Amino acid sequence: MKVHYEGSEKIPAPYDKVWEFMNTPDKVASCLPDVVSTDVKDVTHFTTVVKVGVGMVRGNFTFQVALEPNADAKQVSVNIHGSGLGSVVDQTAVATLKDEGDGTTTLDWACDATISGPVATVGGRVLDAQAKRIIEYVFTQVREKLTGTPATAPSGS
Amino acid sequence: MATEPTTLSFGQPVKRKEDGRFIQGRGNYLDDIVLPKMIYMALVRSPYGHAKINNIDTSAALKVPGVKAVITAKELAGAGLDWMPTLAQDKQMVLAGGKVLFQYQEVAAVFADTREAAADGVAAVQVDYEPLQAVTDPYKAMAKDAPILRDDREKKTNHIWHYEVGDQKTTADALSGAPVKIKQMIRFPRCHPSPLEPCGCIADFNGGTGRLTFYVTSQAPHAHRTVISLVSKVPESNIRVVSPDIGGGFGNKVPVYPGYVCAIVGSLTLGVPVKWVESRTENLASTHFARDYWMETEIGATKDGKVTALKVSTVADHGAFDGAANPTKYPAGLFGICTGSYDFPTAFVEVDGYYTNKAPGGIAYRCSFRVTEAAYCIERAMDILADELKMDPVDLRRKNFIPKEKFPYPSATGWTYDSGDYEKTLDKALQTIDYKNLLKEQAEKRKRGELSGIGVSTFTEIVGAGPAHNFDILGIKMFDSAEIRVHPTGSALVRTGTKAQGQGHETTWAQIVAEELGLDVQNVLVEEGDTDTAPYGLGTYASRSTAVAGAAIAVAARKIREKAKHLAAHLLEANPDDIEWADYKFRVKGSPDRTKTMQEVAFAAYTNMPDDIEPGLEGVTYYNPPNLTFPNGAYICAVDIDRGTGAVSVRRFVAIDDCGNIINPMIVEGQIHGGLAEGFAIAFMQEIEYDEDGNNRTTNFTEYLVPSSFETPRWEVGNTVTPSPHHPLGTKGIGESPNVGSPAAFANAVVDALSPLGVRHVDIPLTREKIWKILREKGVTG
Numbered sequence: 046m047k048v049h050y051e052g053s054e055k056i057p058a059p060y061d062k063v064w065e066f067m068n069t070p071d072k073v074a075s076c077l078p079d080v081v082s083t084d085v086k087d088v089t090h091f092t093t094v095v096k097v098g099v100g101m102v103r104g105n106f107t108f109q110v111a112l113e114p115n116a117d118a119k120q121v122s123v124n125i126h127g128s129g130l131g132s133v134v135d136q137t138a139v140a141t142l143k144d145e146g147d148g149t150t151t152l153d154w155a156c157d158a159t160i161s162g163p164v165a166t167v168g169g170r171v172l173d174a175q176a177k178r179i180i181e182y183v184f185t186q187v188r189e190k191l192t193g194t195p196a197t198a199p200s201g202s
Numbered sequence: 203m204a205t206e207p208t209t210l211s212f213g214q215p216v217k218r219k220e221d222g223r224f225i226q227g228r229g230n231y232l233d234d235i236v237l238p239k240m241i242y243m244a245l246v247r248s249p250y251g252h253a254k255i256n257n258i259d260t261s262a263a264l265k266v267p268g269v270k271a272v273i274t275a276k277e278l279a280g281a282g283l284d285w286m287p288t289l290a291q292d293k294q295m296v297l298a299g300g301k302v303l304f305q306y307q308e309v310a311a312v313f314a315d316t317r318e319a320a321a322d323g324v325a326a327v328q329v330d331y332e333p334l335q336a337v338t339d340p341y342k343a344m345a346k347d348a349p350i351l352r353d354d355r356e357k358k359t360n361h362i363w364h365y366e367v368g369d370q371k372t373t374a375d376a377l378s379g380a381p382v383k384i385k386q387m388i389r390f391p392r393c394h395p396s397p398l399e400p401c402g403c404i405a406d407f408n409g410g411t412g413r414l415t416f417y418v419t420s421q422a423p424h425a426h427r428t429v430i431s432l433v434s435k436v437p438e439s440n441i442r443v444v445s446p447d448i449g450g451g452f453g454n455k456v457p458v459y460p461g462y463v464c465a466i467v468g469s470l471t472l473g474v475p476v477k478w479v480e481s482r483t484e485n486l487a488s489t490h491f492a493r494d495y496w497m498e499t500e501i502g503a504t505k506d507g508k509v510t511a512l513k514v515s516t517v518a519d520h521g522a523f524d525g526a527a528n529p530t531k532y533p534a535g536l537f538g539i540c541t542g543s544y545d546f547p548t549a550f551v552e553v554d555g556y557y558t559n560k561a562p563g564g565i566a567y568r569c570s571f572r573v574t575e576a577a578y579c580i581e582r583a584m585d586i587l588a589d590e591l592k593m594d595p596v597d598l599r600r601k602n603f604i605p606k607e608k609f610p611y612p613s614a615t616g617w618t619y620d621s622g623d624y625e626k627t628l629d630k631a632l633q634t635i636d637y638k639n640l641l642k643e644q645a646e647k648r649k650r651g652e653l654s655g656i657g658v659s660t661f662t663e664i665v666g667a668g669p670a671h672n673f674d675i676l677g678i679k680m681f682d683s684a685e686i687r688v689h690p691t692g693s694a695l696v697r698t699g700t701k702a703q704g705q706g707h708e709t710t711w712a713q714i715v716a717e718e719l720g721l722d723v724q725n726v727l728v729e730e731g732d733t734d735t736a737p738y739g740l741g742t743y744a745s746r747s748t749a750v751a752g753a754a755i756a757v758a759a760r761k762i763r764e765k766a767k768h769l770a771a772h773l774l775e776a777n778p779d780d781i782e783w784a785d786y787k788f789r790v791k792g793s794p795d796r797t798k799t800m801q802e803v804a805f806a807a808y809t810n811m812p813d814d815i816e817p818g819l820e821g822v823t824y825y826n827p828p829n830l831t832f833p834n835g836a837y838i839c840a841v842d843i844d845r846g847t848g849a850v851s852v853r854r855f856v857a858i859d860d861c862g863n864i865i866n867p868m869i870v871e872g873q874i875h876g877g878l879a880e881g882f883a884i885a886f887m888q889e890i891e892y893d894e895d896g897n898n899r900t901t902n903f904t905e906y907l908v909p910s911s912f913e914t915p916r917w918e919v920g921n922t923v924t925p926s927p928h929h930p931l932g933t934k935g936i937g938e939s940p941n942v943g944s945p946a947a948f949a950n951a952v953v954d955a956l957s958p959l960g961v962r963h964v965d966i967p968l969t970r971e972k973i974w975k976i977l978r979e980k981g982v983t984g
């Protein structure tokens with residue numbers, strides 16, 4: 046099952062601050078919902094265990110995350126390979142930052158994911174909406190963490 | 203004077219002897235069996251439809267508390283067990299080596315002290331996959347640039363085999379010259395038998411005796427014993443297969459599954475019994491599916507509606523491995539029966555099998571080797587022809603029926619139909635439903651703007667394989683067997699090579715013995731499913747039990763009666779030639795008062811036998827049928843469709859079946875009810891669906907629907923009786939007819955309801971969503 050989502054966040058923080066945030070594994074990991082644990086391997090790689098609930102399929106997913114910054118293009122690619130519950134998620138999210146020149150930054154993001162296994166099959170009917178909610182949550186979290194306002198975690202159903 | 207009985211047991215609605223234990227929860231199913239020191243197995247399955255396996259890391263799994271061992275294809279390859287033969291002479295990976303070919307394919311087996319520990323072990327196995335392009339459509343599998351799924355084969359194509367029957371040229375000529383022609387792609391979607399009890403086994407290898415006892419949910423215990431011996435190299439004498447009570451099979455429990463082989467390997471290696479019971483999802487997503495046929499159908503006819511030719515070109519999707527449980531000579535099973543009940547002067551049928559990244563199969567789901575696809579194809583096509591000719595579908599069928607005086611009838615595709623009286627069966631169905639009135643009612647409904655449909659299906663089945671010269675599975679000829687022992691006090695034990703999964707053999711077989719030997723049906727015990735005691739047989743599927751084993755029981759009983767006659771002559775001090783069997787007793791011809799019952803004779807067989815007669819009273823027969831049997835039926839369905847929602851309501855359903863002589867009318871009625879419920883599900887709600895990446899989207903009962911008594915309509919059932927001329931009891935077989943014949947009746951009714959909107963064909967399943975979309979497209983609903 047393939048999904049594609051995209052969106053845009055206006056972040057009231059300067060470009061350098063947002064760029065630094067997007068290239069710090071700890072900070073990126075803190076934006077994920079229902080994190081059980083995070084293990085930072087190096088400056089661009091971390092592993093995180095996340096609680097997932099899609100339809101009747103519930104349990105822990107282990108995500109291996111690699112950040113690929115491209116300063117020239119003002120882009121950070123976030124490559125994620127997740128496995129758990131006999132299922133696999135392969136995802137590439139690309140965040141493109143735009144310095145608005147007024148101390149704010151626009152974060153345009155696009156995400157493509159392929160989901161295989163029971164999560165795709167059992168949760169097929171609700172997966173699309175659930176996955177979209179999680180992705181949107183992650184990028185709103187980026188804004189909130191940078192500006193200090195709390196976000197409400199999406200419910201896990 | 204008392205009326206002499208005309209029947210002791212045959213034809214009586216004897217209550218099912220097995221139901222006492224079933225309704226009290228005292229059945230003994232596979233998962234009820236617990237052996238000392240038994241451990242559990244669970245399987246790691248592929249999340250991908252098609253992927254390369256770079257590495258399997260079992261180290262973390264082995265550290266899970268309670269986990270005893272983990273095996274992968276690497277370990278199996280060492281023992282030559284990484285592949286196994288399928289019943290279709292293909293081979294199948296036991297555990298995936300190098301790559302996976304369908305989602306939920308078996309990748310590793312984990313053995314542990316408890317089910318929970320085994321499941322934890324499965325979660326801890328790390329498999330490094332590299333996804334490959336999946337092919338889930340057979341038409342894409344046949345494309346030149348399609349990835350080759352089975353690179354283990356010499357043939358570098360996804361094409362498996364081509365099968366054809368009939369006369370291609372004569373049929374082509376007849377079609378090109380036909381004044382009226384129809385052509386339609388008719389799809390029978392992939393569905394699944396989904397028995398309520400999933401598959402499972404316990405392998406119990408005893409190192410002390412060298413014997414392997416294998417408890418398994420098997421419809422064919424002896425065939426499984428032979429396959430296990432061939433695969434494991436354990437001598438067949440050291441294998442005992444026990445098939446306990448089974449909660450439904452419908453063809454799903456005929457094949458040997460990878461889990462069985464892994465459990466046996468586990469028990470052989472670890473020296474303790476290993477139990478494996480699959481989950482609902484594992485059953486739906488990895489055990490063998492049914493159907494998945496794309497049938498391009500052409501009929502030629504005269505202007506007055508006489509059929510002149512039939513051509514069916516079919517693409518068969520077999521998934522990753524060809525696991526069809528078909529006789530060797532017939533890779534497309536008995537699909538050639540698609541000429542149905544009609545007198546086609548010529549026909550040509552071809553089938554091409556393809557591999558895709560889907561679960562392997564396809565087995566005959568309550569169906570005698572693809573006869574369901576065949577019946578659906580011709581019954582749907584006849585309605586399309588009726589629409590083309592603007593004829594009543596009933597009139598078109600009647601005009602083309604094989605007349606009863608033409609039996610035995612040689613069909614254009616090479617079968618010899620044993621007997622039939624199709625007009626009689628149809629007339630009874632028309633009369634039961636009051637067809638004239640139904641048409642009138644439909645016309646009135648249509649005037650009011652209602653969507654009202656009537657569907658007819660007058661199908662012919664082909665069941666009871668052998669004969670052995672034509673039918674075998676993996677080289678084993680398709681006969682069946684019976685062994686009867688009459689005890690000194692006049693009770694009896696009958697054992698057969700079949701294995702009931704709900705069919706009621708414990709009652710039906712007892713009735714045959716009771717009828718043939720004049721015994722009390724309650725005193726005839728039936729035993730099946732233990733290969734140490736039952737005679738070798740091919741098992742229960744394809745409506746073959748009564749047709750083959752039932753005949754074997756009758757013949758074995760008659761052998762006993764012949765011996766008993768000599769004993770009776772001895773007791774009556776008469777010449778055996780002067781003894782006759784009448785009214786369930788032996789009597790001296792011309793002296794009706796001088797009689798001996800079978801009970802008296804049985805006692806003498808052990809206590810008072812003459813010197814020239816062997817003691818005991820037993821009979822054994824291995825029965826090779828001279829021909830198949832050809833049950834038929836006439837089903838009529840009336841539906842109403844809600845114009846706003848597309849919901850179909852089945853207002854009436856009349857099913858008149860002709861299965862030859864009837865042994866137990868109550869069991870026949872029960873079989874028809876069950877099969878119609880399955881046919882209803884297939885027609886309206888069931889399809890195993892994959893997305894383009896090979897994800898199975900129907901892996902549980904919230905997605906793959908099974909109807910309950912709330913959804914199923916009320917059935918009005920009845921019978922006509924046209925005995926089989928070659929069967930010792932004149933019976934034909936009934937288990938599958940309702941599943942075979944009903945999908946077309948439902949579909950024809952729905953299409954008829956939609957026909958005023960210009961609809962001529964809709965593929966099943968006729969879900970509410972599909973019908974609603976049509977109504978919306980036609981502007982009926984907003």
